[in-house]
Amino acid sequence: MKTTLKSLLTGGCLAALLSAGGMASAKDLTFAVGFPSGSTVVQSLEKFVAKVADNGGPGIKLYPLSLLDLKQTGPGLRDHIVDMGYVIMPYHPAEYANSNLGADLNMLSTVGDRIDAPGFAMTGALTEYIMLECPECVAEFARERQIYLGSISTHDYALLCTTPIRQVSDLAGKKLRVASANWGRWAEAMGATRVSISANETYEALSQGVVDCTVVHPADLLDLQLMDVTKYVTLGVPGGLFVGVGAANINIDAWRGLSEEERVAMLKAAAYNSAELSYNYYVRPMEALEKAREEGIEIIEAGPELTEATEAFVAEDTAVIADLFTENYGVENAAEKVAKVSALVEKWKGLTKDVKDVDTLAKLYEDEIFSRIDPTSYGMN
Structure with a gap:
């Protein structure tokens, strides 16, 4: 390099x-x-x-x-x-x-x-x-x-997707672009697959079906023009x-x-x-989400099963983080x-x-x- x-x-x-x-x-x-x-x-x-x-x-x-x-x-x-x-x-x-x-x-x-x-x-x-x-x-x-x-x-992270995500089962088998390891572990804990690519490559990955969702703050609907390739936004998860x-x-x-x-x-x-x-x-993100609604993108609030599973994941993950960085x-x-x-x-x-x-x-x-x-x-x- x-x-x-x-x-x-x-x-x-x-x-x-x-x-x-x-x-x-x-x-x-x-x-x-x-x-x-x-x-x-x-x-x-x-x-x-x-x-x-x-x-x-x-x-x-x-x-x-x-x-x-x-x-x-x-x-x-x-x-x-x-x-x-x-x-x-x-x-x-x-x-x-x-x-x-x-x-x-x-x-x-x-x-x-x-x-x-x-x-x-x-x-x-x-x-x-x-x-x-x-x-x-x-x-x-x-x-x-x-x-x-x-x-x-950033503000809280959400799911920007080409498919609706409301509960844990909706994530099974889905490919999620993640920006760092903790969201990758969350994705896998929810039954999804993590994909690590640059933010600059996310637009193409969503548009071509390389990923089903990106884990990101909703401001990227505007900042990286993801408004054009997003059909659903799920708020409340994964957080962070x-x-x-x-x-x-x-x-x-x-x-x-x-x-x-x-x-x-x-x-x-x-x-x-x-x-x-x-x-x-x-x-x-507030501006981006308002624009998304105007563009016909569906805004979903994560259901209680999914949010509770996320809370449980975070409670367990701090020890995992310590071990991973040591090893x-x-x-x-x-x-x-x-x-x-x-x-x-x-x-x-x-x-x-x-x-x-x-x-x-x-x-x-x-x-x-x-x-x-x-x-x-x-x-x-």
Whole structure:
């Protein structure tokens, strides 16, 4: 992969940059994001870029879906093809094993003490875990030549399908595209088959019958144009949300090349970025579902048998997660890390349960997490 991406840099990167809307200035940081212009992610990252500038930070040039796709972004940052990127960690399970352990516990956010916006809590929990409670997480990003600047969370995950799903038996034999391992285990526990493909390939997979459903947040009806190939949406299962994202990761050399004042600006803007993206992923599904109804897509609420089976699965799966990360990736003290993340999820449910706006959420992330990061030492050794 490293050779391939280096070849991209020397052979095709210049053309990609030009086609994306012109070369960035010599002082601008380049930011690759594998979503199209107008998507929830790109709209939010445009605000992040403005916040960095307002705070006295470096200029940043976004390249939506034109330079590196979602799966290429992590290696592209490692090889310094771009300065910054939106990194999907579960695409690289071994490279980000400790961070993925925390992200894999996302279904805890939608069981037990339920809150209106579980994504707000999960963003806070995983960001605090990686940046402040997990030195192994920071180290694994450094090995990939990256600095992590916070996560984001989507809203509750649902089933976007070409066939109706109402109860457990409806899932028997169905092929479900899943974005990470915990939903894969859920699919298999419900009698379905997991299929792991890139988000960028989901449209074609649904349209050609390669998969029957995709496990995703309903915002992708709009963001990835899945409205055209979805006939049914089942809400309430599997729950959980996607949080395995480095929302504004930066190449380690680019980070170290910034002044202390610029790093302060980046950290402050990163707190807002985590809030802005998580908030948009809270409201965007409502817009998408309303549009889906207008388009004649049937919206189904999962029946009690299916929701109860899902609750039981989540209760049993935390021990499975600890064992799998120990056996497959050599994560040390996995059970203790699971307990730490679980406690952080509960802490952040309490902190965010009454939050209703971006600015309040951003201040909360800044006060509780980003203000505790030392810009003179974080990522500098």
